[in-house]
Amino acid sequence: MATKIKKGDAYALPVAVTLENSTIDIADIERIEFRLGNLRKVYPGQVRFNPADGNFYIPLTQEETFAFEANTTVFIDARVKFTGGNVMGVKKFGGVVIVDALSREVL
Numbered sequence: 585m586a587t588k589i590k591k592g593d594a595y596a597l598p599v600a601v602t603l604e605n606s607t608i609d610i611a612d613i614e615r616i617e618f619r620l621g622n623l624r625k626v627y628p629g630q631v632r633f634n635p636a637d638g639n640f641y642i643p644l645t646q647e648e649t650f651a652f653e654a655n656t657t658v659f660i661d662a663r664v665k666f667t668g669g670n671v672m673g674v675k676k677f678g679g680v681v682i683v684d685a686l687s688r689e690v691l
Contacts, residue, residue: 592650598640642660
């Protein structure tokens with residue numbers, strides 16, 4: 585089942601990053617670029633990592649989710665820069681379905 589975001593939602597979207605079906609040791613990561621459609625967020629900095637569940641959390645503001653086109657699917661993509669300098673793209677994640685909202689007001 586795809587994740588659904590309603591336009592105007594604001595929360596941290598959990599994402600598990602794996603390469604070849606294996607989790608990546610956080611100590612080996614220098615930087616990760618996440619793309620959610622045209623939106624770009626990076627770890628460390630904008631995106632946080634939770635060692636308790638092994639997920640990265642991409643923060644989304646109301647303004648950012650309002651900017652997504654309604655009734656579409658937005659795909660998540662990521663590229664990992666390792667401490668040794670190698671950069672590897674992660675297999676595309678599932679899509680996020682963007683659901684329209686009646687309100688356009690930021691709360």
